[in-house]
Structures are given as structure tokens and as C-alpha cells.
Amino acid sequence: MASAFFCSTAGAAEATLFSVTATASPTATLTYQWQQSVNGGATFSNINANGGVFTGVTTDTLGVNAGMTDTSSTWNGAKFRCVVSAPSATTVTATSTAKTLTVTP
Numbered sequence: 168m169a170s171a172f173f174c175s176t177a178g179a180a181e182a183t184l185f186s187v188t189a190t191a192s193p194t195a196t197l198t199y200q201w202q203q204s205v206n207g208g209a210t211f212s213n214i215n216a217n218g219g220v221f222t223g224v225t226t227d228t229l230g231v232n233a234g235m236t237d238t239s240s241t242w243n244g245a246k247f248r249c250v251v252s253a254p255s256a257t258t259v260t261a262t263s264t265a266k267t268l269t270v271t272p
Contacts, residue, residue: 186228187249187263194254201229204205204246208265211248243270 187258189230201224202211206214222230231249248265 174195182231184229184231184268185247185266187247188227189251189261191253191259195255197227198228198252199225200250200252202248202250203224204248204265209248211246211265225245242268244268 176242187199189199191197201214201221203214204211214221214226216222220232222232227249229249231242233245244267246265246267249263250260251263252260
């Protein structure tokens, strides 16, 4: 699984935080679940879409609703990763490398 993590331009109503690229061979429908860690990567938990802060938590692109949180203080230094699964007779799972979000004011 290749990963391409990036931050988008500030000021957008919805900003892209990270994205991941994964493929399965043979071709399979992939599922995605973004996770976050606020303790330096010691533990990760699934990001809940119901909170309204993050978008795309079950897609290949994680975003943030810019107006929903003070990103500079809340998420600066948090780590994010994506767990990608290919359901089949036996589910195969791969986890991306965790990346740290650094917010510069």
C-alpha cells in the first residue's frame, strides 16, 4: 500500500488533511477507517464521523471542517493513520504509516 499524505491550503471551508492510496490484487472493494492518536502514537482510536469535525473517515481522504475546531491548538501534533481492509473469505488488512499533523499559524 502506498501512502500520500498532504495538507491542503488553509482557509477552505473543508480542508484535506491526508489521503492514502491502496490497491488489491485480485481486485476487491476496499474499506477505509481513519484513526487518530493524541498521545504520541501509543494508542490509536477510530475517528467518528458523527462529531462533525472530520469528513471522509471511511474513505481514502480524511478532511476537516475548518469551522468546527480550533485546529492549531486541538490537533497540532496529533498522529493520523488509515486502516485499509479488503474483505474476502479472510479479511486482509493493511495500516498506513502514522503521520503527524503540524499546524503553522
